[in-house]
Amino acid sequence: MLNALIGFGGILFLLFFAWLISDNKRTINWHAIGWGLALQAFFALFVFVFPVGTKVFLFLNDVVLKVLDCAMAGTKFVFGRLALGPGMVDESGQTSLGFIMAFQAFPTIVFFAALVGLLYYFGIMQFIIKLFSIVFTKLMRISGAESLYTASSIFVGIESATTIRPLVKKMTRSELCTILTAGLATVSSSMYAVYIMILKDKFPTIAGHLISASILSAPAAIFMSKLICPETGQPETLGTTITPSYEKENNAFEAIINGANVGVKLIVGIVSLLLAFLGIVALVDKILVFVGHPLNSLMGTHIDWTLKGLMGYLTYPFTIAMGIPFSEAFPIAKIIGSRTIVTEVTAFQSLSELMSSGVAISPKTIIISTYALTGFAHVASLAIFVGGIGALAPERLKDLSQVGFRALIAATLACFLTATIAGIFCQGNTILLG
Numbered sequence: 001m002l003n004a005l006i007g008f009g010g011i012l013f014l015l016f017f018a019w020l021i022s023d024n025k026r027t028i029n030w031h032a033i034g035w036g037l038a039l040q041a042f043f044a045l046f047v048f049v050f051p052v053g054t055k056v057f058l059f060l061n062d063v064v065l066k067v068l069d070c071a072m073a074g075t076k077f078v079f080g081r082l083a084l085g086p087g088m089v090d091e092s093g094q095t096s097l098g099f100i101m102a103f104q105a106f107p108t109i110v111f112f113a114a115l116v117g118l119l120y121y122f123g124i125m126q127f128i129i130k131l132f133s134i135v136f137t138k139l140m141r142i143s144g145a146e147s148l149y150t151a152s153s154i155f156v157g158i159e160s161a162t163t164i165r166p167l168v169k170k171m172t173r174s175e176l177c178t179i180l181t182a183g184l185a186t187v188s189s190s191m192y193a194v195y196i197m198i199l200k201d202k203f204p205t206i207a208g209h210l211i212s213a214s215i216l217s218a219p220a221a222i223f224m225s226k227l228i229c230p231e232t233g234q235p236e237t238l239g240t241t242i243t244p245s246y247e248k249e250n251n252a253f254e255a256i257i258n259g260a261n262v263g264v265k266l267i268v269g270i271v272s273l274l275l276a277f278l279g280i281v282a283l284v285d286k287i288l289v290f291v292g293h294p295l296n297s298l299m300g301t302h303i304d305w306t307l308k309g310l311m312g313y314l315t316y317p318f319t320i321a322m323g324i325p326f327s328e329a330f331p332i333a334k335i336i337g338s339r340t341i342v343t344e345v346t347a348f349q350s351l352s353e354l355m356s357s358g359v360a361i362s363p364k365t366i367i368i369s370t371y372a373l374t375g376f377a378h379v380a381s382l383a384i385f386v387g388g389i390g391a392l393a394p395e396r397l398k399d400l401s402q403v404g405f406r407a408l409i410a411a412t413l414a415c416f417l418t419a420t421i422a423g424i425f426c427q428g429n430t431i432l433l434g
Contacts, residue, residue, distance in 0.1 A: 007424035010321035011037075014417050018227040021409065027230040032140040036223035039139065040216050040421050047212050048425040061208030065200070068193055071111035079103045101194070101349075106270070108193035110263035116156060116189055117259020121252055125155060126244050129163070132218070134241055140222060143235035144242035146175045150182035150222055152244065154214050157188035157376070158388040159262065163244040169393035172233035176396065177403040177410070178225040183385045184377045184411030185221035186214045187344070190263060195374070198348045202355045203366060213374035213418055220414035228410045229403055273343060273380045281307055281342055311337030318416050322372060323423035328365050336369065340378050340412065347373050367426055372419035377411040
C-alpha cells in the first residue's frame with residue numbers, strides 16, 4: 001500500500017512539474033490528460049494484474065526472443081565466433097568472446113528493419129497503427145495527424161514522419177511539439193534487439209517489458225506534450241481519422257531490401273552518434289573533474305563532477321518520485337540522467353553493468369529503470385527528429401526547432417511517468433519481475 005501511495009504521489013509530482021513549465025496554463029486540454037492516464041492505467045492493469053494479460057505479455061516476450069534467435073542466424077554466418085553472446089557455444093565447440101555490441105546487437109537491427117518492412121508491405125503494420133490512432137483520436141480528442149504519428153512511433157522511429165508527410169506543413173505549434181515528443185518518448189522495434197541483447201541474460205522478460213513500455217509511453221507523450229505546450233490553434237485534422245501515407249513496394253523482396261537498407265543507415269547513425277557523443281562527454285568530464293576536484297578539496301565535499309554524476313543529482317528527485325527506494329536511487333539516477341546526453345544505448349549498457357557489479361538492486365527497481373530508459377529522449381535524437389521532420393516541410397523547421405527543447409522535456413517526463421505507472425502495478429508479480 002505504501003509503495004502504491006508513493007507511486008501516486010510521483011504521478012502528481014510529475015504532472016505538477018509539467019504544469020509549472022507549461023507555456024499556456026489556461027488552454028490545457030485536461031480531457032486528453034485524463035484519458036491518457038486512464039489508457040495507461042488500463043494497459044498496466046491488463047499486463048501486470050489480469051492473468052490473461054500476463055499470459056499475453058509472456059507470449060510476446062517469447063515470440064520476440066525466438067525472432068531474435070532467427071536474426072542471429074545471419075549474424076553468426078557473417079561474423080562467426082564474434083556473434084556468439086556470453087555463454088554461447090557454436091556447433092564446432094567455439095565459445096563466446098563475451099558481449100560485443102558491434103557484432104551481436106547492431107547487426108540484428110538490419111533483420112528487424114527488414115521484418116518491419118515486410119509487415120508494412122502486407123498491410124499488417126498499417127492496420128495495427130490505425131487501430132491505435134483511432135483510440136487516441138476518439139478518446140483524447142486530439143488531431144488525427146498527431147494520433148497517427150504517435151501510433152506509428154510505438155513501432156518505428158523517425159520513419160513515422162512519412163505517415164503524415166502531406167500534413168506536416170499545416171500542423172499547429174502544439175501538434176509539432178506532440179509529434180516530436182511521441183518520437184522521443186517511444187522506441188522503434190528495430191532497436192529492441194539492441195536492448196534485448198544487452199539485458200536478456202540478466203533480465204529474461206526484457207522483451208515483453210520493452211513492448212509494454214513503448215505502448216504505455218505513447219499516451220503519456222501526448223498528454224505531457226499537451227501540458228507543456230497546449231493547443232492554442234485549430235488543427236486541420238482535429239477529431240478525424242487519418243489513413244497512413246505509405247508508398248508500397250512492387251513486391252515483398254523489394255520491401256525486405258528497402259527495410260534492410262534502412263537498418264544499415266540506422267546502424268551507421270547510431271555508431272557515429274556513440275563515437276561522437278561519448279568522446280565529447282569524456283572530454284567534458286575531464287574538464288569538469290579538473291575544475292571540480294580543487295573545489296571538493298576546498299569545501300570538503302565529495303561531489304561527482306562528471307556529467308553522469310551531475311545529471312544524477314538533477315534526476316534524483318524524479319527517481320524517488322518513480323518509486324525507487326532511497327538506498328538504490330542515486331546509482332539509478334545517474335544512469336537515467338545520463339540517457340539525456342549519451343543516448344539510451346549507453347544507459348542500458350550501464351544498467352547491465354550495474355546489475356553485474358554485485359550492487360544490491362531489487363527486481364522492481366530494474367523494471368522501473370527499464371521503463372524510464374525505454375525512449376529516444378536525448379539530445380542526439382532530438383537533432384535527428386527535428387532534422388528528419390523538418391526535411392518533409394522545410395518551412396516548419398524554425399517552429400520545430402523552437403518547440404524541440406520543450407518536446408525533449410515532455411518526452412523525458414513521459415518516460416518517467418510510464419516508469420511510475422509500471423512501479424505501481426507490478427507489485428509482487430514475481431513472473432514479470434523475472
